[in-house]
Every structure is written in C-alpha cells, then in structure tokens.
Amino acid sequence: MKKIGVLTSGGDSQGMNSAIRSVVRTGIARGYEIVGIKRGYNGLMEKDFIPLGSKDVSDKLYRGGTFLQSARSEEFRTEEGQKKGANNLKEEGIEHLVVIGGDGSYRGAAKLNDLGIKTYGLPGTIDNDLPLTDYTIGFDTTLNVVTDAIGNLRDTMSSHERVSVIEVMGRNSGDIALHAGIASGVDAILVPEQPWDIKEISYKLKDRFNKGKTHSIVMVAEGAGNGEEIAHMIKDHCGLDTRATILGHIQRGGTPSAFDRVFTSRMGHEVIRLIDNDIYGVALGIENNDITYHRFEEIFEAHQPPNTKLYSIFGDLV
Amino acid sequence: MKKIGVLTSGGDSQGMNSAIRSVVRTGIARGYEIVGIKRGYNGLMEKDFIPLGSKDVSDKLYRGGTFLQSARSEEFRTEEGQKKGANNLKEEGIEHLVVIGGDGSYRGAAKLNDLGIKTYGLPGTIDNDLPLTDYTIGFDTTLNVVTDAIGNLRDTMSSHERVSVIEVMGRNSGDIALHAGIASGVDAILVPEQPWDIKEISYKLKDRFNKGKTHSIVMVAEGAGNGEEIAHMIKDHCGLDTRATILGHIQRGGTPSAFDRVFTSRMGHEVIRLIDNDIYGVALGIENNDITYHRFEEIFEAHQPPNTKLYSIFGDLV
Amino acid sequence: MKKIGVLTSGGDSQGMNSAIRSVVRTGIARGYEIVGIKRGYNGLMEKDFIPLGSKDVSDKLYRGGTFLQSARSEEFRTEEGQKKGANNLKEEGIEHLVVIGGDGSYRGAAKLNDLGIKTYGLPGTIDNDLPLTDYTIGFDTTLNVVTDAIGNLRDTMSSHERVSVIEVMGRNSGDIALHAGIASGVDAILVPEQPWDIKEISYKLKDRFNKGKTHSIVMVAEGAGNGEEIAHMIKDHCGLDTRATILGHIQRGGTPSAFDRVFTSRMGHEVIRLIDNDIYGVALGIENNDITYHRFEEIFEAHQPPNTKLYSIFGDLV
Amino acid sequence: MKKIGVLTSGGDSQGMNSAIRSVVRTGIARGYEIVGIKRGYNGLMEKDFIPLGSKDVSDKLYRGGTFLQSARSEEFRTEEGQKKGANNLKEEGIEHLVVIGGDGSYRGAAKLNDLGIKTYGLPGTIDNDLPLTDYTIGFDTTLNVVTDAIGNLRDTMSSHERVSVIEVMGRNSGDIALHAGIASGVDAILVPEQPWDIKEISYKLKDRFNKGKTHSIVMVAEGAGNGEEIAHMIKDHCGLDTRATILGHIQRGGTPSAFDRVFTSRMGHEVIRLIDNDIYGVALGIENNDITYHRFEEIFEAHQPPNTKLYSIFGDLV
Known part of the structure; x- marks a missing residue:
C-alpha cells in the first residue's frame, strides 16, 4: 500500500486545509495511507508524523491556516538536512510527498525529489507570485x-x-x-x-x-x-x-472562499491521479480553468510577466 | 461622438453594477456618451433613458443587484416590440447597446443586432448556465x-x-x-x-x-x-x-466578490475595445482567464456539457 | 467535591456553548467537577454523561449551536421520567444541574428541583420570550x-x-x-x-x-x-x-455576537457563585445590565408585556 | 415651527447615521424642521447647514461613519467661536441642537446651552468612556x-x-x-x-x-x-x-449592529420627546435598558468606576 506524506511550509494561506483534506480523502478512497508532517520541514527533521484518517480532516474545510502548522527549518536548508529528511521519509515507508507552499518550499521539494522521494508541489501562498498557475491557494x-x-x-x-x-x-x-x-x-x-x-x-x-x-x-x-x-x-x-x-x-x-475550496479540492484529487500514474517531481497549478502540472525546473525557470493589461484597465476606471 | 446604451435584463446578479460602471467609466475615458436604460427591455419600450456620468456609478461597485433595475417585457417579445426598441435607440442616436443578462436577454440582443443596433452581451446570471464562458457574472x-x-x-x-x-x-x-x-x-x-x-x-x-x-x-x-x-x-x-x-x-x-468585481471590470473594458474596433453582435465571456467574445449564433448553438469530472471528484471527497 | 451537571434543551441558540464554557471554566477554577449531559433531558434518561474539562470547551466560544446537542424527550415529560432523571443524577453524585433552554426546559428544571436536585435555569432561546430578563441567549x-x-x-x-x-x-x-x-x-x-x-x-x-x-x-x-x-x-x-x-x-x-458571548460568560460565572452560596431553584437573567435571578415560580407567574413603546417609536421612523 | 439642528463631532462611530435618521424622521413626524450641520462644530462656524428631509436619511441606517461628517474646530474652542456658533444658529432660527459625540463634544454643547441654544448630547464614541450610560453609540x-x-x-x-x-x-x-x-x-x-x-x-x-x-x-x-x-x-x-x-x-x-441601530433609533426619538417637553441642556444615555437623560454638569462630574467585576470574571475563564 502506498504511503503519502503531506506538509505545509512557509506562510500559511487559506485553502491549505482544504488541499490536505482532498489529498487525504481521495488518497484513502484509492486505498492509500496518508501521513501528516507537522510544522513543515521542521517536522520532517524531527519525524513529527501523524497518521491522517478521513475523520481527521472533517472539520477543516472551512478553516483558514493549516492544522498541520508551518514553520521555517534552518536544518533542512543544509544538504545534510535534506538527506536526513529523505531518510526519515524512507524509514517510514513514505515514498510520495506533497508539499504545499511557495517558491522556497518548492525548492526543498525539488531537492527531496532528487534524493529519491517522489514529490508534488501545491502553490500555497496568498501573494499569487508563482509562475505557471493562474491562481495560488489563498489568493x-x-x-x-x-x-x-x-x-x-x-x-x-x-x-x-x-x-x-x-x-x-x-x-x-x-x-x-x-x-x-x-x-x-x-x-x-x-x-x-x-x-x-x-x-x-x-x-x-x-x-x-x-x-x-x-x-x-x-x-x-x-x-x-x-x-x-x-x-x-x-x-x-x-x-x-x-x-x-x-x-x-x-x-x-478568514475562512477560505468557495473558489479556494473547490480549486484545492481539485488539486488534491489531481495529486492522487499523478501518483497513480507514476508522475512526480512536479508542481500543480490551475491554467485555463484546468488543473495542470509542470516539472519543478520549469517553474524555477519561468518568468511571470507583470499584469500590465490589468493595470491599464484600472487606469480607465478611476 | 459615439452614444452607447446599457441595460440589465432578466434576474439580477451580483456584479452587474460593476459591469455597468466599467462600461461607463471606460467609455467616458474614450470620449463616448453612455445612456442607461431602466428596467431592461421595458425601459427600451418606454424610452426610459438616463444619461450616465462618472459620478453616477461612484457608489455602485460594491452593491449587489442592478441600479438600472430589471424587469420582463412582454411587448419586446413581439416583432413590433423589437422594431420599436431599435427605433427608440436610433431616435436617441444610440448605435451601440450593451445587454447584461442571461440566455433570454441575449436573444433579444441578437434581434436588435439584426435590426441595425450594434449589440454586446455580458453573461449576467448567477446560474453559470451560459456556454462559452467559464464563469457568469454573480456565480x-x-x-x-x-x-x-x-x-x-x-x-x-x-x-x-x-x-x-x-x-x-x-x-x-x-x-x-x-x-x-x-x-x-x-x-x-x-x-x-x-x-x-x-x-x-x-x-x-x-x-x-x-x-x-x-x-x-x-x-x-x-x-x-x-x-x-x-x-x-x-x-x-x-x-x-x-x-x-x-x-x-x-x-x-450580498456585495459582489472581488472576483466578480475584477472580472466585470475587465469585461466592461473589453466592450469598449470591441466598439473601438467595430466588432459587434457578440457576447463576451471569460475563457482561459482571458476575456473572449463569440457571435450570438455561436452561443445559441453551443452545448455546455455537464461537469462530470467535478462530480466524480466530489464522489471521492465524501 | 461538588459535581455540577449541565445540559441544553429545546431549540438551540447562539451563545449556549459560551454559557457551558463559562460554567465549566469557572466551576473548575473553584475546584468543582463538571459533567455534560448530551441531547437535553434525553441524555439524562439514558445517562449519556461526559466529564467536561477546561480543554473540552476550548474551541467552543465562537461556535453557534450547542456541542452538548439538544433534543426533545417524551419520557422526561412523565412523572416517572422526571424521577428517573433525578435518580440518574443522584447515582452519579450530581447535586447541581444547570439547564440552558426556554420555558419548557425551565419547567423540567423546576420539577427536578422539587425532586432534590439543585437546579439553575439559563434563558437559552432566540425568541426573547422569557420574562424577568431583558435579553435571552442568542437574541x-x-x-x-x-x-x-x-x-x-x-x-x-x-x-x-x-x-x-x-x-x-x-x-x-x-x-x-x-x-x-x-x-x-x-x-x-x-x-x-x-x-x-x-x-x-x-x-x-x-x-x-x-x-x-x-x-x-x-x-x-x-x-x-x-x-x-x-x-x-x-x-x-x-x-x-x-x-x-x-x-x-x-x-x-452564525457565530454568537460579542454581546451574547460576554453576557453568557457572566451568567455562567453567576451560576457558580449561586452554587457557592447554596442558592438554587432559580432562573438567571440580565436586568439593568446586571445578572439577576428569580425563583422558577416567579418566572412562570410573570407576565411579559408587549413592547408597545418600541412599536410606537417604529411608527414615527417609517 | 421648531427648527432643530444636528451635528456629529469628534471621532465617528457606527450608529451615528441611525441616530441622525431617527432625529430627522421623528422630528418630521412631529412637524419640525431639521437642519444638518456639516463637519461638526466646523460647519457651525462656517454656516455649512443643509436641510434634512425624510429621503435624505433613507439609505443611511446601515452605513457606518457619519454622512454629516466630523472634524475638529480650533475656532469653536475659543469663547468668540462659541458665541459665533450660537449666533449662527439663532440667525437661522435654530433653537435646538443635537450634538452626537464624546466628552469634548459634550463640553461644546454645554457652552452653547449656556448661550441660549437648547442642546442635547448623544453618546457617540466607540470607547464606551462616557458616564451615566451603559453603552455608547458604536461600542x-x-x-x-x-x-x-x-x-x-x-x-x-x-x-x-x-x-x-x-x-x-x-x-x-x-x-x-x-x-x-x-x-x-x-x-x-x-x-x-x-x-x-x-x-x-x-x-x-x-x-x-x-x-x-x-x-x-x-x-x-x-x-x-x-x-x-x-x-x-x-x-x-x-x-x-x-x-x-x-x-x-x-x-x-462596518455596518452598525442591530443593537446600535435600535438603541440610536430610540435615542433620536427621545430627543424629540424632550424637545416637546421643553427639557434641554442634557445628555442622553441608556440605563437599565431605558433611555435616560442627565444634565451636562452631572455627566462632567460623574466618575465611571472600572468594571473590576468583569475583569475578575475574565480571570476565571482563562
């Protein structure tokens, strides 16, 4: 049986709980085991793992923040920290890791992917500052x-x-x-x-x-x-x-908007589909109202041009 | 100077006021004259026209409903009614008409377009039941x-x-x-x-x-x-x-969501751009996060398939 | 050590959870033991009792409804039911019972008081239809x-x-x-x-x-x-x-208003003070911005005159 | 026919508009003329007076702030300024003045009362820091x-x-x-x-x-x-x-709470009743759930003791 880890990293954003819930519920529907990792990469260092069942995410859909909590980890920034993280996951039999966070969190996820953990990034940041997705979670x-x-x-x-x-x-x-x-x-x-x-x-x-x-x-x-x-x-x-x-x-x-709840429900579902199809090392996004994915490298290289058109629309409205 | 009429028709939806405001403000920025038509096609029958300046839409952005009001018109359903409507517009020198409403309102707009008024449909219905747009206004x-x-x-x-x-x-x-x-x-x-x-x-x-x-x-x-x-x-x-x-x-x-306000602001802007480019007889939509447009006939012929994928995603979340 | 039972009965109202929390926390601060009774008098019949600690009420302050739940009990309406209720409490060593509900719930509380349980009524009804209190919980x-x-x-x-x-x-x-x-x-x-x-x-x-x-x-x-x-x-x-x-x-x-939360926090506190002073068989209220109490009989006999003055104030405002 | 002036002074608070509305509507129902004074005592100095009819307050009940606006006036703090204010009112035939504001505003109102204008204070401050009223407007x-x-x-x-x-x-x-x-x-x-x-x-x-x-x-x-x-x-x-x-x-x-709207509606009504009964030089309050009034001097001399009881209730809830 596949074992899937999930963590939230960096600043929290509204909808993270809904994304976790979708990974948990859809994963369980496929017969997978889901493990929550507390306080971002910090919990990965300290093996702060908790099993997540369907009921554990019952009341989470409409709550902001992240019940798995989030924190910065100095240790994980080092090469040793990253190796330790990968090992901690392997020791638990966790082959897949879902990381919900922003650019910095994605970089950590990419490192773990290089170290043999199959990782998936979900764009969890209110700033909408990630490329190759029309919206980020919480925006x-x-x-x-x-x-x-x-x-x-x-x-x-x-x-x-x-x-x-x-x-x-x-x-x-x-x-x-x-x-x-x-x-x-x-x-x-x-x-x-x-x-x-x-x-x-x-x-x-x-x-x-x-x-x-x-x-x-x-x-x-x-x-x-x-x-x-x-x-x-x-x-x-x-x-x-x-x-x-x-x-x-x-x-x-605040409680996540309907849009953020539906969008993250779709993303969590897509993560499980990717796992089923042995696709990994990717970050998910929403483009053209579809859930899409791109390799981490693509994300890191992509340039997000400023929305000059919207800025000029604003100019005519004042 | 171009004269542009705008009306809301059918059931009201949150964001209609924001759409009107954008048409008014962007139109005025281009030097056009904007005329509000009260109570949908009803006001068109009765020549219930009011000039709309920048200040008239000042306080409207965050209000639900439509300050131009909306109502059904039996008279406009008849061929004579439609001719009368087109004549009333021509008498006022109104060459362009923006109709914000649902499918029934679009059909009226298409008739007026056939009668020589350059018309534009905006998808104003909370039901999200119009094709060739990912979202309708108020949804x-x-x-x-x-x-x-x-x-x-x-x-x-x-x-x-x-x-x-x-x-x-x-x-x-x-x-x-x-x-x-x-x-x-x-x-x-x-x-x-x-x-x-x-x-x-x-x-x-x-x-x-x-x-x-x-x-x-x-x-x-x-x-x-x-x-x-x-x-x-x-x-x-x-x-x-x-x-x-x-x-x-x-x-x-309720007050329109940020999404509905931005989306309608963009649509109103696009209407004016279409007028500038002498494109007409079209309904606008949002597709792939872009404001798009299609001829009314396309809309009437299009089939909107049910979102079976989202329904099946739901099935795994319960 | 004193053992205090608490139940909610009749239709739920916003602020019931806050009242329970105050009884629990203030009671524990005095060294008392608090027992929650589930689903109103129903749980009393079935001895559906749960111990309530400080943490059990942690997240309840801002939630509407009642986490102890509420339901009607046909059995408790009978004399035998009432005796059974009193016995069930006595068997658990529960001498004091706090009943949060409306007029019907108060009548049950008065019966239990006659049967040797020291009872306290809190006005839990959104209708504001209880006498000798300016406001009821949730109004x-x-x-x-x-x-x-x-x-x-x-x-x-x-x-x-x-x-x-x-x-x-x-x-x-x-x-x-x-x-x-x-x-x-x-x-x-x-x-x-x-x-x-x-x-x-x-x-x-x-x-x-x-x-x-x-x-x-x-x-x-x-x-x-x-x-x-x-x-x-x-x-x-x-x-x-x-x-x-x-x-x-x-x-x-909806979440209880600040008023309902403060007011119920004060009421829960007063219940414990009354217990400390061996006063019982009373319903609490808020009068003159003070928490007051009256014997159940007084409540049952009191007549609440209609607010004709406020009605006439309305007449001048239209 | 009596002419009644109304102004808001000091920091704005939610419910001021509702109070103005009640003075206007109840006054008009009695056959009085109501005059709004803009930007507090500032507008009094500059004779910035506007007649207020029933329709002028139509949309105001649910809006925060004060549509009459508020500002500080250095000039009115001087004795000459106060005399000028009283004269400006007399010249317009305004015998009664309703001042909605806090302690500083009350002091100005008391001065005008000494100068022959019949004045009424309404406790408009979110801080709840006025004596002889259980609540202030907006609290x-x-x-x-x-x-x-x-x-x-x-x-x-x-x-x-x-x-x-x-x-x-x-x-x-x-x-x-x-x-x-x-x-x-x-x-x-x-x-x-x-x-x-x-x-x-x-x-x-x-x-x-x-x-x-x-x-x-x-x-x-x-x-x-x-x-x-x-x-x-x-x-x-x-x-x-x-x-x-x-x-x-x-x-x-934010929009005023139901409590603030009802309470201010009652206060505005009471102001008109006091005018009818030739009572003046008073500030209104709510005590014992009744609208009460006290002479300004009483207010200035009164001491509002800190709510130590509520503070100690809090101590038991933590």
Whole structure:
C-alpha cells in the first residue's frame, strides 16, 4: 500500500486545509495511507508524523491556516538536512510527498525529489507570485478579505475627508494590490512592477478633493513602499489629512472562499491521479480553468510577466 | 461622438453594477456618451433613458443587484416590440447597446443586432448556465453566499442530529449546487445533469449516522427536485429527522466578490475595445482567464456539457 | 467535591456553548467537577454523561449551536421520567444541574428541583420570550443575522420593484420582528402582540411606490401570520409584485455576537457563585445590565408585556 | 415651527447615521424642521447647514461613519467661536441642537446651552468612556468587529505557534479590550484601569505552550501600552515568537449592529420627546435598558468606576 506524506511550509494561506483534506480523502478512497508532517520541514527533521484518517480532516474545510502548522527549518536548508529528511521519509515507508507552499518550499521539494522521494508541489501562498498557475491557494480569499476590509473602512474614512493609504501584502508581486484595488474602486495603486510618481498621485488626489470628493484610497503593495511613509509623502505634497492602515496578518485570515475550496479540492484529487500514474517531481497549478502540472525546473525557470493589461484597465476606471 | 446604451435584463446578479460602471467609466475615458436604460427591455419600450456620468456609478461597485433595475417585457417579445426598441435607440442616436443578462436577454440582443443596433452581451446570471464562458457574472459571489449560509447553518443543525436538505438555485444547471456542495463538504449533491437514487442516498446517510456522524447535508439544485419533497423522501427511507431549507433570494444578495468585481471590470473594458474596433453582435465571456467574445449564433448553438469530472471528484471527497 | 451537571434543551441558540464554557471554566477554577449531559433531558434518561474539562470547551466560544446537542424527550415529560432523571443524577453524585433552554426546559428544571436536585435555569432561546430578563441567549445574535440577511436582500429586491415579505421566528413574541425590523428600516412590522390591517398596509405600500420608492419590506413574526399568505394578500390588495422569504433555520445560525458571548460568560460565572452560596431553584437573567435571578415560580407567574413603546417609536421612523 | 439642528463631532462611530435618521424622521413626524450641520462644530462656524428631509436619511441606517461628517474646530474652542456658533444658529432660527459625540463634544454643547441654544448630547464614541450610560453609540458594533477580526486571525496565528498581541482602541477606557477579550477567549487582557506585570503574563503564556497550546492572544487597550512594545517585551521574557497586530481604523468600520441601530433609533426619538417637553441642556444615555437623560454638569462630574467585576470574571475563564 502506498504511503503519502503531506506538509505545509512557509506562510500559511487559506485553502491549505482544504488541499490536505482532498489529498487525504481521495488518497484513502484509492486505498492509500496518508501521513501528516507537522510544522513543515521542521517536522520532517524531527519525524513529527501523524497518521491522517478521513475523520481527521472533517472539520477543516472551512478553516483558514493549516492544522498541520508551518514553520521555517534552518536544518533542512543544509544538504545534510535534506538527506536526513529523505531518510526519515524512507524509514517510514513514505515514498510520495506533497508539499504545499511557495517558491522556497518548492525548492526543498525539488531537492527531496532528487534524493529519491517522489514529490508534488501545491502553490500555497496568498501573494499569487508563482509562475505557471493562474491562481495560488489563498489568493482569492485574500482579495475578498482585503476588499471587505476596505468596504468597512470606507464609511468611517469618508466621515473625515481623508486620504487613506492601505498597505497590503506582496513583496515581489503587486497582484493583491492590483486586484483588490480594482475590486475596491481605489484611486491609485502602487505595485513593485510599475513605476509611480508620488507628486503626480498627490496632485490628482488634491484635484479630486477640490472637485468635491470626500475620501480617497491609495493602495500600496508592501513591495512598492511603506504605507506610513507614503502617507507622509502624500500629506507633504498636497496637504490633505492622510492616514495609513497596514492590514497585516488579517489578510491571511478568514475562512477560505468557495473558489479556494473547490480549486484545492481539485488539486488534491489531481495529486492522487499523478501518483497513480507514476508522475512526480512536479508542481500543480490551475491554467485555463484546468488543473495542470509542470516539472519543478520549469517553474524555477519561468518568468511571470507583470499584469500590465490589468493595470491599464484600472487606469480607465478611476 | 459615439452614444452607447446599457441595460440589465432578466434576474439580477451580483456584479452587474460593476459591469455597468466599467462600461461607463471606460467609455467616458474614450470620449463616448453612455445612456442607461431602466428596467431592461421595458425601459427600451418606454424610452426610459438616463444619461450616465462618472459620478453616477461612484457608489455602485460594491452593491449587489442592478441600479438600472430589471424587469420582463412582454411587448419586446413581439416583432413590433423589437422594431420599436431599435427605433427608440436610433431616435436617441444610440448605435451601440450593451445587454447584461442571461440566455433570454441575449436573444433579444441578437434581434436588435439584426435590426441595425450594434449589440454586446455580458453573461449576467448567477446560474453559470451560459456556454462559452467559464464563469457568469454573480456565480462566484453566489457560491460564497451559499457556502457562508451553510457554514452558519452547520452548528445549529449538528445540535439536533438532523439531515439538512438545502435547495439552491439552478433550474437547468447544477453548477451552484455542485461547486457550493464541494466547498461546503456536503454529503450528497443532487443536480439535474446527473441521475440520483434517493434510496441509495438515504441508506448512506443512515450508515453515516450509525457510525457516529451527528449531521448530514444534502444539496439540491432546484432543477433536480423540490427540497421539501426530497426531505420527506429521505425521512421516509431512513427515519432520520430531516429538514429542508430553501435558500431563495438570499442567493442573489450580498456585495459582489472581488472576483466578480475584477472580472466585470475587465469585461466592461473589453466592450469598449470591441466598439473601438467595430466588432459587434457578440457576447463576451471569460475563457482561459482571458476575456473572449463569440457571435450570438455561436452561443445559441453551443452545448455546455455537464461537469462530470467535478462530480466524480466530489464522489471521492465524501 | 461538588459535581455540577449541565445540559441544553429545546431549540438551540447562539451563545449556549459560551454559557457551558463559562460554567465549566469557572466551576473548575473553584475546584468543582463538571459533567455534560448530551441531547437535553434525553441524555439524562439514558445517562449519556461526559466529564467536561477546561480543554473540552476550548474551541467552543465562537461556535453557534450547542456541542452538548439538544433534543426533545417524551419520557422526561412523565412523572416517572422526571424521577428517573433525578435518580440518574443522584447515582452519579450530581447535586447541581444547570439547564440552558426556554420555558419548557425551565419547567423540567423546576420539577427536578422539587425532586432534590439543585437546579439553575439559563434563558437559552432566540425568541426573547422569557420574562424577568431583558435579553435571552442568542437574541442579539439573531437580530444581527436577520439584519444582515435583509441588508443582503435589499439590493437584489430593489432591482425589481418588489415588495418583500420576510418571515422571521417568534411564535409568541414579536421581539425579533420588532427589533430587526427597526434595525433594518422596514416599512411594516407584523407581530402577534399588535393588531394589523392588511388593507391599510397595502395601501401605504402602494402609496410609497407611487411616490417613487422602488422597494418595500414587510417584516412578519411567524406568530402573526404566514409569510407566503401575507405576500399573496398584499399582492391582491395593491397589485405590487410581492415575494415572500422565510428566513428559517438561518436565524439560529452564525457565530454568537460579542454581546451574547460576554453576557453568557457572566451568567455562567453567576451560576457558580449561586452554587457557592447554596442558592438554587432559580432562573438567571440580565436586568439593568446586571445578572439577576428569580425563583422558577416567579418566572412562570410573570407576565411579559408587549413592547408597545418600541412599536410606537417604529411608527414615527417609517 | 421648531427648527432643530444636528451635528456629529469628534471621532465617528457606527450608529451615528441611525441616530441622525431617527432625529430627522421623528422630528418630521412631529412637524419640525431639521437642519444638518456639516463637519461638526466646523460647519457651525462656517454656516455649512443643509436641510434634512425624510429621503435624505433613507439609505443611511446601515452605513457606518457619519454622512454629516466630523472634524475638529480650533475656532469653536475659543469663547468668540462659541458665541459665533450660537449666533449662527439663532440667525437661522435654530433653537435646538443635537450634538452626537464624546466628552469634548459634550463640553461644546454645554457652552452653547449656556448661550441660549437648547442642546442635547448623544453618546457617540466607540470607547464606551462616557458616564451615566451603559453603552455608547458604536461600542457594540466595535466589539463585534474586533471579535470577528480575532476569529479570522485565530487560524492563521495557530498555524505558526505564536503569541499574538492585539492592540485595540481605548485611551482612557479598557472597555473594548475587556469585552472583546472575553468574547474572543483571549489569554490576557491589558487595560489602563488595572495593573499588569509583563513577567507574570509571559510566564503564564510560556507555561501554556509547554502544556501543548499552539497559540495565545494578548489583548491590549491602547491606553495600557503600545502593542509592538508589549510584543517585544513578551518575546524577551519567554522567547516565544510574538507578533503585534494594531487593529486601527478597522474598529470604527462596518455596518452598525442591530443593537446600535435600535438603541440610536430610540435615542433620536427621545430627543424629540424632550424637545416637546421643553427639557434641554442634557445628555442622553441608556440605563437599565431605558433611555435616560442627565444634565451636562452631572455627566462632567460623574466618575465611571472600572468594571473590576468583569475583569475578575475574565480571570476565571482563562
């Protein structure tokens, strides 16, 4: 009987639990044994393994975070750590390993694959910063969380004739800022992939207040700049009362959206199909509304171009 | 200067306002004049036209429903009605018409196109029952609304050892039931596209209660059967306390999801691009994460196969 | 060491879990032993007892329903059943029993008190239909759930120029309809405690549509009439398109409000204080923002006058 | 015909719009004229007055913030400013003024009352830091917002074995922290009214992690200390990974709770009743579930004792 390990690594994202559940339930339906590895590669080092049955994932579908927990492991970054990890899996008879996480987690998975463990990557990061997939796990939920938060802020902000600068996650990718910014009808979006000019933005905001607007929102991806600093700069340039809100961990929170639940249910199912077909060393994605897979090397080499088209669509909506 | 009319027709769906806003704002950015037509084809009959400026759509992005309102028009179903509609538009100098609605609304739009009005269909229906688009406007929001409602029901239902039968919308398409059912971790899904056997379902439910489950949910698309009747049938077959909940109009409610807002913003933008390129007589969709378009005839001839794969994925998750 | 039993009985309400948690945690802090009784008086008949430790209530605070579950017991309604219940408790050394439920549950608790068990009633019903307490457990949450549901319905309803009749819970008490109706800005409220004239209401609704309103809401407590029937009557009287929505079990759902959590936390604490002071045979309430208690007999004799003042306040707000 | 002015002053709070609506609608029902004053005392200085009809408050009931807006006025703090304010009102024939705000706003209202304007204070502040009222406007909503935010954070936080320090509003009053902390089942609450020892707290948190807990929350009122600093101190004392979240403006956001809507509807009604009875120079409150009023002087002299009982109840729940 095949034994399949599953772990979540890096920052947690909404939908990870749903992905685990799908691997567990679909795997069990095929007669496989599923082993949960706690706290990412950390648990791999310490053999913190737990058997996962159908009931263990019963209440998990609608919960954010990851019940297997996640943590960084310094040890696993070393070559010895990786060998130890592979050995620990082999000793338990675990031939297949599903790793849910971002780019760093994929690199670890690729190493284990080289060491003889058949590994599968699932794109678990809210930032949408992985190539060869249209969406990453948690991205859709995070957009809804950010959009709801701004919806709640709007009335209080417009009570005081203020500019609100809202800083959202995204160190390398402005996708959260761009999508949530469009969805929230903000007045300016600052992303790391696009140049911006604070003078020009400040001038436009001022112009809008002069024309009767009582409130403006500037959305900032953390990779584009610091929310507090940008708020100060805007205030300096146009004199408007400007406040920064750093959304922080709230963005990782909340119950996964229906999209993230269905999408991860499909991905978990596909992992088991790949195992059945002896395909491995791959990361899964969703492309063209289909679950697809690519070799890890392809992912590492791929370049994700910035969504300039969506950025220009935004320009016409303001 | 081009004059573009826009109307919403048929049942409302979350995101219609966002689509209108995008047509208005992008159109104005191109120097076009936008005219809102109230209450669907009804307002077309009565020349209930209102000019739409940028500010008229300011507060609409995050509101469900359609501020242009929607209604059925008997008159427009007749040939004379359609001619009158085309004439009313021509008299106002409206050459282009954007129709946001479902299949019936598209048929009206195609007629107007034949009568010399350049028309564009946007898939406005929560049911996801239009071909040649992966998603319809409001479908994603409705899935979240249904999933949230079931999340809220779960604790109260499990307090009483009950089977809950939940009837959702979808006369011809089981997509809401299928997606929201997977997202909610229900125990059975009844859709019009798949055969089902109430005895078998009842037997499985009973079996699960015998194994210690305190609550089961059966999801029913309205096209597959009546929720109340199915609840009675289950009770008769297995003796479990079974209650039906008809979600009703709540499914059309709520603020549009980030997905529906971004998607409709992109669609509105694409409509204006098509107008710029003198392409017309088409309905827009989202395919492969791109905004696409097809001639109305293609849409009418297309067959949307049931999502049997997703249905079988569900089978392994229960 | 004192042994305290706790059960939930009748329809569940949001906040029951929080009340149980407070009894458990505060009791344990005093060195007492807490025993959960499953499925209301049913579990009392069958000695379905489980020990409750601090961790058993860890994740319960924010969950609706009752993890001890609830059910009706025919056996306990008989005198023998009640004696059996008292004996079952005595055999386990359970001297004190906390009963969370409505009027029927209180009557059972009073019987057990007469049979030598020291009992305590907590007002667990969303209907707010218990005397000598300003609020019952779950009432505040239910108001928020109903108000949110109507907020979500408003945009879709106003898209179609309709009258919405919304039926909410409350067989004997119109409190949910009255409070949620004021909170939702509805146009008419029908409660069992007040006479109403469908002709007059229909006339007013028609008048408002004539003056430009696009949507009206009529709130109906189930004790005042059937939502579907009232919708038909309104349609007959004024010709407006009228739709009924029966909110149903959704009203019992959702995570308890902060108010219900704090209030039940205080109540659980007070139960333990009463046990410490050898006071029993009482039901607790919240009056004047203080947790109070009254002998069961007082509760049974008390008359709760209808809130005519709030009803007249509503009259001026429409 | 009586002319009644209404303004909102200081920080906005959820329910202010509902209070304005009730003053407007109830006043109009009595035949009075209502005048809205924009941006607090600022608009009073600049005679920024707008007539308020029944329709102007139609869509306001479920919106947070204040559509009359709010701002600080330096000019009104001076004696001349106050005289100017009184004169501006008299010139418009406004004899009665309703001021919705906190302590500072009340002081301004009292000055205007001394200058011959009949004034009424409504307790508009989320902090619950006004005496002689059990609740202030927006407090209940804010508790729900904070409790929901923590609910959303819980799963992501527990994915990483962390201590979360959550800073909430309350410069002088720990009421938000205390109530929302109990409602959220946090592990420690730091309020300005109670001494706390970071060593002792850190020790307890460490102890709990040693016993298997994966996540702890420390709630901090801003008046008790800075969230970031407290997070550092905890980390220093016990070595646990500790993160601070400053909830910020989100706490003022969101649609008002049913409680805040009903309560403010009642208050607005009572203001009109007081006007009818020629009572003035008073602030309203809710005590014993009744709408009450006290002379401004009483409010200024009253001392609000800290809720030590609730704090000790919390101690037994952890």
